[in-house]
Amino acid sequence: MLEAVLVDDESKALESLRWELTNLSNEVKVVASFTDAHEALLYLDHNTPDCLFLDIEMPIMDGFQFMKNLKNKDFPVIITTAYNQYALKALKNQAIDYLLKPIDSDDLYETISKIKKYNEKHQTAEKLEQILLNFNSKSLDKKITISTDGKLLFLESEEILYAESDGNYSTLFLEDGQKILLTKKLKEVNQLLPSDSFFRIHNSYIVNLGKIKEFLKTDGYVILKTNHKIPVSRQKKSDFLDLL
Numbered sequence: 119m120l121e122a123v124l125v126d127d128e129s130k131a132l133e134s135l136r137w138e139l140t141n142l143s144n145e146v147k148v149v150a151s152f153t154d155a156h157e158a159l160l161y162l163d164h165n166t167p168d169c170l171f172l173d174i175e176m177p178i179m180d181g182f183q184f185m186k187n188l189k190n191k192d193f194p195v196i197i198t199t200a201y202n203q204y205a206l207k208a209l210k211n212q213a214i215d216y217l218l219k220p221i222d223s224d225d226l227y228e229t230i231s232k233i234k235k236y237n238e239k240h241q242t243a244e245k246l247e248q249i250l251l252n253f254n255s256k257s258l259d260k261k262i263t264i265s266t267d268g269k270l271l272f273l274e275s276e277e278i279l280y281a282e283s284d285g286n287y288s289t290l291f292l293e294d295g296q297k298i299l300l301t302k303k304l305k306e307v308n309q310l311l312p313s314d315s316f317f318r319i320h321n322s323y324i325v326n327l328g329k330i331k332e333f334l335k336t337d338g339y340v341i342l343k344t345n346h347k348i349p350v351s352r353q354k355k356s357d358f359l360d361l362l
């Protein structure tokens with residue numbers, strides 16, 4: 119049975135959708151419903167339903183703003199709206215479907231089928247990702263596995279020059295000039311990289327030790343073989359010198 123969350127500022131619309139979904143009682147269970155978008159976001163920060171039915175026209179925060187503010191996006195979103203001009207924008211914002219109010223039972227049933235297919239595909243992808251991760255971790259010629267932009271990258275240590283922090287994001291800089299944006303903090307990236315090859319020389323930087331050409335002690339910088347200049351923090355300087 120699919121567990122659904124409903125978000126709509128109109129209580130009557132919520133009750134109507136709940137009633138429609140109840141008629142599909144063997145298919146869907148409504149686990150939570152909200153007229154307040156902020157309360158819904160707080161709930162979804164700590165709970166992962168099988169699907170979210172989301173209204174577009176809401177005061178203070180509309181449905182598209184709501185989707186941007188979602189931290190947890192591991193479930194399909196279905197847009198509910200009385201205005202069909204939102205349909206294309208809804209799909210562009212990664213909603214898997216939209217329903218026009220008043221919601222038709224046949225349309226709702228088709229949407230439930232889409233949700234099931236989406237979740238089955240997502241679960242299969244997760245299993246495959248875990249298999250690949252496990253296989254890679256046992257490989258003698260171990261590569262660094264990076265998950266980004268809906269795909270897995272398998273990189274050799276020698277390919278990576280350094281990593282740079284950008285708040286909740288990080289960027290990997292590769293020797294061939296590529297930049298890979300990761301939705302991970304630098305601390306998490308540091309855990310992915312082998313400690314015998316990489317060192318966090320600054321709160322904002324991790325460098326590949328094998329790519330260092332010079333260390334400017336007075337200035338507190340390292341120069342990589344590609345001539346990138348990376349700062350060494352005062353706190354890390356002593357540990358870095360011991361390592362060298």
